[in-house]
Amino acid sequence: MIQFNIEKPKDEVRSYLQEKIDNLTKPKGSLGILEDLAMQIGWIQQTLEPKLSRPCHIVFAGDHGIAAEGVSPSPQEVTYQMIANFWAGGAGVNFLSRQHNFDLKVVDSGVNFDFKAEDPIIDKKIRKSTRNYLYEAAMTKEEMELAIERGAECVQECYDSGCNVIGFGEMGITNTSSSALWMACLTGTPLEQCVGAGCDHSGQVIEHKLKVLKQSLENYGGDYSPEDIMRYFGGYEMVMAVGAMLKAAELKMIILIDGFIMTNCLLAASKLNADVLHYAVFGHQGDEAGHKQILEYLSAKPILHLNFRLGEGTGALCAYPIVDSAVRMINEMNSFKKIQVTKYF
Numbered sequence: 001m002i003q004f005n006i007e008k009p010k011d012e013v014r015s016y017l018q019e020k021i022d023n024l025t026k027p028k029g030s031l032g033i034l035e036d037l038a039m040q041i042g043w044i045q046q047t048l049e050p051k052l053s054r055p056c057h058i059v060f061a062g063d064h065g066i067a068a069e070g071v072s073p074s075p076q077e078v079t080y081q082m083i084a085n086f087w088a089g090g091a092g093v094n095f096l097s098r099q100h101n102f103d104l105k106v107v108d109s110g111v112n113f114d115f116k117a118e119d120p121i122i123d124k125k126i127r128k129s130t131r132n133y134l135y136e137a138a139m140t141k142e143e144m145e146l147a148i149e150r151g152a153e154c155v156q157e158c159y160d161s162g163c164n165v166i167g168f169g170e171m172g173i174t175n176t177s178s179s180a181l182w183m184a185c186l187t188g189t190p191l192e193q194c195v196g197a198g199c200d201h202s203g204q205v206i207e208h209k210l211k212v213l214k215q216s217l218e219n220y221g222g223d224y225s226p227e228d229i230m231r232y233f234g235g236y237e238m239v240m241a242v243g244a245m246l247k248a249a250e251l252k253m254i255i256l257i258d259g260f261i262m263t264n265c266l267l268a269a270s271k272l273n274a275d276v277l278h279y280a281v282f283g284h285q286g287d288e289a290g291h292k293q294i295l296e297y298l299s300a301k302p303i304l305h306l307n308f309r310l311g312e313g314t315g316a317l318c319a320y321p322i323v324d325s326a327v328r329m330i331n332e333m334n335s336f337k338k339i340q341v342t343k344y345f
Contacts, residue, residue: 001145001227002152004246006275009043017042017330024333025341033303037281037326041254044279045164050327052165052254055320056158057102057313058244059086059093060151061171062110062237064178065132066216071209072174076129079173080113086171087120092310093169096317102167107154109147110236124150126236134216137232138178144231144239151243159251165323166248167256167283168265169313170237176288177213179264181233183290184217185224186267187297191217196260196289196309226271234268241265242272249276256316256323259286259308263294270298281323284308284315 021035022028029035041050061083067076085091086106089098097104107122108115112129115121126147130138139147158166180194195210222228230239242265248255249269257266257280269276277298284304285292295302303319336342 002149002243004152004250004273006246006249006273008275008278009046009252011043013046013048014039014043016048020048020335021330023335023337024329025336025339026333031329033301033322034326034329036301037323038330040281041323041327042330044252044254049331052324052327054161054163055100055102055165055167056105056161056163057093057097057167057169057317058105058107058154058158059169059171059312060107060109060237060240060244062235063112063129063172064174064235065130065138066134066177066212067174068132069134069212071177071205071212073205074173076112076173079171080111082171083108083111083121091312092314093312093317096314100317100320102317102320103158103161103163105154105158107237107240109150109240122154124154124240126150130235133233134212134219138234139231139236139239141231143236144227144234147236147239148243148246151240152247154240155244155247155251155253159253163253165254165256167258167313167316167320168241168244168262169258169316170241170261170311172235172237175235175238175261177209178233178235178238179261180290181213181217182229182264182268183294185229185233186226186271187294189290189293189297193293194290226268230268238265242269245269246273246276249273249279253279254281254323255279256313256320257282258313258316259284259311260288260291260294261311262313262316263291263298263300267294267298281319283317283319286315
């Protein structure tokens with residue numbers, strides 16, 4: 001498997017960042033999470049004047065063999081149909097990317113559809129859908145490693161264009177099932193607490209979904225290593241997101257983390273290299289069952305709680321203006337010393 005050279009940011013700059021933040025014209029700590037974010041971003045970039053450049057958002061798309069078991073009320077063709085909606089500019093991720101000036105990229109990781117060469121999609125397809133993990137591993141070891149490499153390639157291209165802040169989203173019917181299994185296996189959380197409704201707003205499928213996932217876990221005969229859990233239960237779009245996150249951290253980029261699925265991808269990435277967590281900004285806490293618990297497991301403090309459960313990276317995009325505000329705060333506010341105002345705290 002490709003290895004990533006991820007370095008923890010050096011701590012020497014933190015005291016200087018704290019001094020600058022504390023001496024801005026405000027009571028100490030009065031801008032709350034903006035101060036925390038400014039500290040983190042300055043620490044990542046090793047500067048007292050952090051900046052956000054050419055933000056990119058990548059949506060990885062792929063289909064799952066487990067869809068054949070009816071664990072989602074949505075048919076598998078919704079995956080490629082939604083990709084067409086992305087192209088048309090009519091999805092949730094589209095208006096948010098436009099609003100916040102993100103360069104949106106859609107990647108075919110393993111969609112069960114034959115796109116045309118001229119279609120506006122980045123072709124990184126591993127295979128047309130994973131296999132059905134109720135009966136066999138979703139992917140081979142070689143496919144998993146290739147997915148990690150291709151996810152990393154996508155990030156490198158963004159970085160080469162001048163991007164230093166990146167968000168990730170996904171599109172893949174039944175990928176909340178894979179995410180629930182990753183969470184259960186990698187955190188030890190009971191599966192019942194990890195399984196949510198996904199796109200089933202009626203709640204009619206969840207009992208069947210839990211039954212199928214329990215049987216899949218019983219049928220699993222692997223070694224429970226992070227790599228094997230990713231391979232056996234993952235989706236190509238999820239594994240590509242893992243590789244993308246690891247590469248972004250290697251390149252010292254700010255990583256905007258979305259909801260339940262992308263948080264599980266970060267969880268998997270952290271099991272491969274824990275230092276990836278230093279570069280993660282958690283956009284929101286979603287309403288999918290298990291998201292609150294996995295955020296707590298990662299000691300994460302999400303910026304927003306908007307009752308989202310859409311995916312696509314929409315929660316991460318919504319949080320971006322707060323991140324931008326934190327950078328503007330540290331760069332644009334005056335200091336007490338500069339304008340000769342007596343500290344009032």
